[in-house]
Amino acid sequence: WKQVLDQVEQSNFFTEDTLRWIKNTTLFKIENSIAYISYRSMVTKTILNKEETKNMITSVLSEVWGSDVTIQLIQYKDMEKLMPEEEIQQRTNQLLKCTFNEEYTFENFVEGKSNQEAYAACLACCNQRGTHMFNPIMIYGNSGLGKTHLLHAIGNYLKEERPECNVFYAYSGDLVSILIDAMKSKNVHGNTVDKVKSLLVQNDYFLIDDIQNLTRESSQEIFFTVYNELISRGAQIVITSDMHPNELNGLPTRLVSRFNAGLSINIGKPEFETSKAILKKKIEGNEEACQIEEEVLDYLAQKFSNDVRNLEGSLNRLIFNATLENPDVIDINFAQRILMNEVIVNENDELTIKKIKKAVTRFYGLTYKDIEGKSRQKKLMNARHVFVYLSRELLHKAYISIGQELGNRDHTTISSSYERACQLIKNDVNFKMAVEKVQEMLEKK
Ligand code: ADP
Numbered sequence: 190w191k192q193v194l195d196q197v198e199q200s201n202f203f204t205e206d207t208l209r210w211i212k213n214t215t216l217f218k219i220e221n222s223i224a225y226i227s228y229r230s231m232v233t234k235t236i237l238n239k240e241e242t243k244n245m246i247t248s249v250l251s252e253v254w255g256s257d258v259t260i261q262l263i264q265y266k267d268m269e270k271l272m273p274e275e276e277i278q279q280r281t282n283q284l285l286k287c288t289f290n291e292e293y294t295f296e297n298f299v300e301g302k303s304n305q306e307a308y309a310a311c312l313a314c315c316n317q318r319g320t321h322m323f324n325p326i327m328i329y330g331n332s333g334l335g336k337t338h339l340l341h342a343i344g345n346y347l348k349e350e351r352p353e354c355n356v357f358y359a360y361s362g363d364l365v366s367i368l369i370d371a372m373k374s375k376n377v378h379g380n381t382v383d384k385v386k387s388l389l390v391q392n393d394y395f396l397i398d399d400i401q402n403l404t405r406e407s408s409q410e411i412f413f414t415v416y417n418e419l420i421s422r423g424a425q426i427v428i429t430s431d432m433h434p435n436e437l438n439g440l441p442t443r444l445v446s447r448f449n450a451g452l453s454i455n456i457g458k459p460e461f462e463t464s465k466a467i468l469k470k471k472i473e474g475n476e477e478a479c480q481i482e483e484e485v486l487d488y489l490a491q492k493f494s495n496d497v498r499n500l501e502g503s504l505n506r507l508i509f510n511a512t513l514e515n516p517d518v519i520d521i522n523f524a525q526r527i528l529m530n531e532v533i534v535n536e537n538d539e540l541t542i543k544k545i546k547k548a549v550t551r552f553y554g555l556t557y558k559d560i561e562g563k564s565r566q567k568k569l570m571n572a573r574h575v576f577v578y579l580s581r582e583l584l585h586k587a588y589i590s591i592g593q594e595l596g597n598r599d600h601t602t603i604s605s606s607y608e609r610a611c612q613l614i615k616n617d618v619n620f621k622m623a624v625e626k627v628q629e630m631l632e633k634k
């Protein structure tokens with residue numbers, strides 16, 4: 190480009206002023222004999238668009254480049270958004286060529302009351318040909334309950350059993366970014382949106398994960414047309430979401446009403462037995478390496494079943510720590526110690542005074558007897574103050590009911606304990622930190 194500009198300058202074709210504007214350009218790329226030249230100001234654009242200027246530059250550029258080119262102007266700020274065609278192609282291809290997590294199969298999915306409807310619907314739709322009874326299948330529920338797992342299971346199953354099927358899977362967030370890229374590049378590269386659309390509608394299975402993230406209006410528009418086309422072509426659509434379709438506020442009503450036309454299934458948190466079965470599945474085959482007492486599995490299943498991700502995470506933590514400490518067996522004491530700072534309160538469970546008591550005693554390493562007893566040891570006193578303070582602040586409990594939890598201490602004792610706690614929070618950094626730490630334990634999901 191420098192060479193071109195030099196030659197243009199030497200030709201004395203333009204005035205100095207004009208030349209300055211022309212020099213304020215860059216050559217973005219040459220592709221298919223089109224030279225994309227970016228400008229920063231509208232003045233430059235006006236100058237470059239003049240027939241004589243354009244012809245002059247075109248001929249110099251063609252000569253330097255070695256073959257004929259035509260010039261296309263683009264604004265500098267659009268240039269960043271403008272990706273080379275290959276890159277768009279690559280990204281699009283990658284999105285269209287879906288890969289599935291091999292671990293997420295139907296076999297590896299533990300069924301229970303909370304998820305068996307969702308499981309059955311996903312499995313059933315894999316074996317239907319032609320018309321699909323329920324379309325779309327919409328699976329909704331909180332995070333970590335197996336929605337993504339089930340979509341991948343469909344993909345894995347079809348790849349194995351019905352390889353002739355075209356299966357598309359995407360997080361709706363990824364889909365949005367592809368559609369937006371396609372729209373941005375539209376003016377320069379021809380209509381990529383149409384290209385993407387035509388590829389999308391060719392699928393037999395269309396699996397969209399976390400539809401609640403399909404928030405951009407322009408992409409909803411495209412999605413809507415693709416969706417309708419897929420349905421009319423008899424493709425099966427399976428969608429997941431973190432809430433019931435009717436509560437998807439970010440999505441337009443016409444989409445939501447289409448989702449409602451199918452089958453909506455809730456996936457809930459696994460019951461105790463299912464949670465345990467999930468844990469057992471996870472350690473299957475590794476029993477030699479890590480011996481875990483049944484009681485520990487009970488403990489985990491009870492505590493972490495709000496979210497299977499956490500359930501697995503807590504188990505991993507135990508196993509990891511066992512490799513560091515090498516205990517003979519992972520027993521309940523080991524588990525409680527390692528997971529001490531993990532969830533105390535299950536997300537959906539409300540906070541109760543008992544839970545505060547539990548968190549405080551756990552934080553200080555005390556028993557209920559200690560905290561209810563009469564000892565005036567400093568640590569015990571502080572633990573009681575923290576307990577009183579948090580029960581008051583978080584639950585607005587009456588002094589009398591707080592007192593009941595502390596070995597039937599009376600109203601006056603509790604009220605002065607509360608006052609003392611307020612003072613300590615201001616003057617004693619350690620005390621303040623203890624309060625915060627316990628609160629954090631209570632808030633952790
Ligand atoms: P979601 O998409 O609902 O947030 P995921 O599908 O990502 O949840 O599941 C989180 C983790 O829990 C994954 O590792 C998944 O394999 C596992 N999981 C969830 N439910 C089950 C189940 N019923 N059986 C086995 N693993 C499960």
Ligand code: MG
Nearest residue numbers: 336337398399
């Ligand atoms: Mg998911």
